Structures are given as C-alpha cells and as structure tokens.
Amino acid sequence: MANHQLNALHSPERRELILRAAVREGLLHPEDAQLAGFLDLDAVAATVDSLHRAFPGSLDVLHAFATKANSLVPVLQRLRELGMGCEVASPGELAQALAAGVEPARIVLDSPAKTRRELARALELGVAVNVDNWQELARIDELLTTRRTRSRIGVRVNPQIGSGAIGAMSTATATSKFGITLTDEGNTKRLVEAFRDRPWLGWLHCHVGSQGCPLDLMAKGVAATVALAREINDELGRDQVVGLNIGGGLPVNFAGDEVTPGYQEYVERLRAHAPDLFSGKFQLVTEFGRSVLAKNGFTAAYVEYTKNSGGRAIAITFAGVQVAARTVFAPESWPLRVAAHDATGTAKRGEPVEQDVAGPACFAGDLVALLDTGAYYASTPFSYNSLLEPAVHGVTVTADGIVRFTTLRRAQTVEDLLSRTGG
Numbered sequence: 001m002a003n004h005q006l007n008a009l010h011s012p013e014r015r016e017l018i019l020r021a022a023v024r025e026g027l028l029h030p031e032d033a034q035l036a037g038f039l040d041l042d043a044v045a046a047t048v049d050s051l052h053r054a055f056p057g058s059l060d061v062l063h064a065f066a067t068k069a070n071s072l073v074p075v076l077q078r079l080r081e082l083g084m085g086c087e088v089a090s091p092g093e094l095a096q097a098l099a100a101g102v103e104p105a106r107i108v109l110d111s112p113a114k115t116r117r118e119l120a121r122a123l124e125l126g127v128a129v130n131v132d133n134w135q136e137l138a139r140i141d142e143l144l145t146t147r148r149t150r151s152r153i154g155v156r157v158n159p160q161i162g163s164g165a166i167g168a169m170s171t172a173t174a175t176s177k178f179g180i181t182l183t184d185e186g187n188t189k190r191l192v193e194a195f196r197d198r199p200w201l202g203w204l205h206c207h208v209g210s211q212g213c214p215l216d217l218m219a220k221g222v223a224a225t226v227a228l229a230r231e232i233n234d235e236l237g238r239d240q241v242v243g244l245n246i247g248g249g250l251p252v253n254f255a256g257d258e259v260t261p262g263y264q265e266y267v268e269r270l271r272a273h274a275p276d277l278f279s280g281k282f283q284l285v286t287e288f289g290r291s292v293l294a295k296n297g298f299t300a301a302y303v304e305y306t307k308n309s310g311g312r313a314i315a316i317t318f319a320g321v322q323v324a325a326r327t328v329f330a331p332e333s334w335p336l337r338v339a340a341h342d343a344t345g346t347a348k349r350g351e352p353v354e355q356d357v358a359g360p361a362c363f364a365g366d367l368v369a370l371l372d373t374g375a376y377y378a379s380t381p382f383s384y385n386s387l388l389e390p391a392v393h394g395v396t397v398t399a400d401g402i403v404r405f406t407t408l409r410r411a412q413t414v415e416d417l418l419s420r421t422g423g
C-alpha cells in the first residue's frame, strides 16, 4: 500500500460521508448520543498492510500492537485478524489481548512493575517477557528453578541516546525510568555475563519513546541495541541473542490529513543506522501503537451553545477533558485539528475562524470532529465530572459508498457509572 493510497482514506470527503451516515442512523443525536468515537476499519487495514509491507518478507517479524494505544477488545481482535500480536503492560491489558484471541506466543509483556505472580502466569502461558531491571531478572531466575517455559525472554535496555520533543514521552534519556541503561559504568559487561549465565535469555528490547522522537533518534537507539546483540553473541561465541524487539514510537502528523512519516521511511532510517537488523540473523518484534490507529479515528460531538467571553468566541461541546485529557491538559504537546460540520454531518466549508474549538465558525447544533483520535483517546478516559464514556463505532465503507457501523464499545450508562462509583 503506497502512502498516496493511504492518504485517500484520510480525506475530509470520507469523514463527511461517515458523519452523515452516523447522524442518519442516530449514532449521533442531540439528546441521546451527543458524543461518539469512530474508527475507520478500512483505513486501519490499509495502515497495517503498509506496516507489513515496510519490512522485507524474508524476515521473521511480529508486529505487536501497543495495547495502551487502544485497548478495546474488538479493536485488538480486528488487529489480530490483520496479522498483529499485542504488546501489553498490565494484567488488564494481558486479559484484553487474550480475550481478543491473541495467541500467548504473539503477546509481549513489557510492564516495568511485574509481580511474581504476574511473571509466573506469563511464563506459564508462554507470553514473551521483557525484563526491566536486575531485580526482575533475579525473580525470573527463581521462578525458572521450578518450571519450564516457552516464553521468549529478553532484557529491555535503555540506549540513553537522548530526548525527543516531548520530555514525558522520551524513554531513552540518560535517566529514563525503563530498562537497563547501556552507557552507565559496567552495565554492558554485566549484561554480557547475565546472558552467559542464562542460556534462556534470547532477546533484547528497546523503546526509545513515543510522539516527538525524530526517526534518526529512534533508529540510533535501535542501532545501539543491535550492537549490543552482536557484542553478546561475539563474546559468548554463540548466537544466543536470536531476537530484537525495536519497540514502537513512530510519530504521527497531527497537523494535516497526510500520513507522514510512513513505516517505509522509518525502515529506511533503520537500514541506514542498523543494517544488521535486516541481515536475517535476528527475529524481530515491533510495538507500534499510535501510528497504527491515530489517523484512522475521530471523535464527533455536538455544539450545544456558542457564546462570546471577553472577545473570545467559545463553542460549548460535549467533547471535553473526559475524552481528550492530554489535549486539554497539555495542548502544546497534543494539539488536535477540529473539523466543523452542520447538524446533518455535512462539512462546513467557510473560512476557519478562531474559536475556542477552532475551525469554521460553529453554531449551536453543529457537529465538530476532533481529528486523529484513533489512538490514546478511547483508551485514556478521564472520569472527571462523572462524564460518561461515549460509544466507539467501527466503520467500513463499501466501494459504492455504503457506510456500515459496528459497535467497538457501547456508551457507558448512568447505571455503569453508579456501579463503578459505589452507588
């Protein structure tokens, strides 16, 4: 799938088609459904296809979707059908991946804080485990004295190559929290010894950061990890490191409809910095999250009122902090585009005006769409003001323009809310 084909799936015309159908079917309704999420499953399929194609077919690659980016079970199920596994970071995400039918061998457990029981369960299931630190490694030693496992076990390293544009999203600075640091005194030597003593350690894992990390920075982190794999194998005189997990982190363009960068572009940077990755000597795992889904979803909401405060035009909508916590609390790091539609879902084509919800002028009763919210929005709810979580609908469009919806998550009800809050 070339990027221009992908781009065709991210057009304003397609969004308009989907929104008009959603209004007709009552999935958006001024009283009953003022807010809803939409995930374009055709675009998701095209994106996953572009991911598969970016890596040479001759390599053994598992693309494990980072579940935290969208943990809805039907979404994970769809991604499984498209050939992806899951990266999980909690017992909840593990349960969601298993509920989606993902085979344990295609699940990777990465959380930095795994209890003994969680580790034992992962090893029993055969879920791949990446060890975060020396104490966790000792725990696995202990667990393996009494059991055998099919799990692929690796060590997460922090290549300490620096920060991207968003500090909180950068995980490979000198002092980042996750993994064993590579440039701290003595660690490389200690890692070589750790592998020498543990023939069951066969993988290395790194995840340099998410959104805001330049491709070259990510590729340099991967290169440092590949170099360590070579060093371990050379020192031990055997091919003990059989696999490399290169994490996720491909940034997403939130500024326009264009899908850029593409996976192909990242693979080119990886080839330049870490050619060994493509030598065929290593199995590979990737853990992309945001880039798989962000541009394939949007959140739509009615504008209930408009007003003017101190010269500032304000549109009061139902899409608040409960569905866009990151954007509301850190708008500089997480800007979102807003598209304006009338009450029927038809796009408003006027000149954009500055409004608290930016876009062509919105009137009460209009619909606004927060674009590129397919990742990290539905999975990052914020139950402020006890606002209910909206439904999320899957969308497919036939060749002759017929829009079909499926329920990925039903809307939370007041009863759900009361039971969750002890009522």
Ligand SMILES: *Cc1c(COP(=O)(O)O)cnc(C)c1O
Binding pocket: 066, 068, 069, 087, 110, 207, 209, 210, 211, 247, 248, 249, 250, 287, 288, 289, 290, 291
């Ligand atoms: C968050 C995370 C990912 C996914 O990052 P994206 O930016 O969504 O691609 C992958 N691996 C690990 C370990 C993570 O923490």
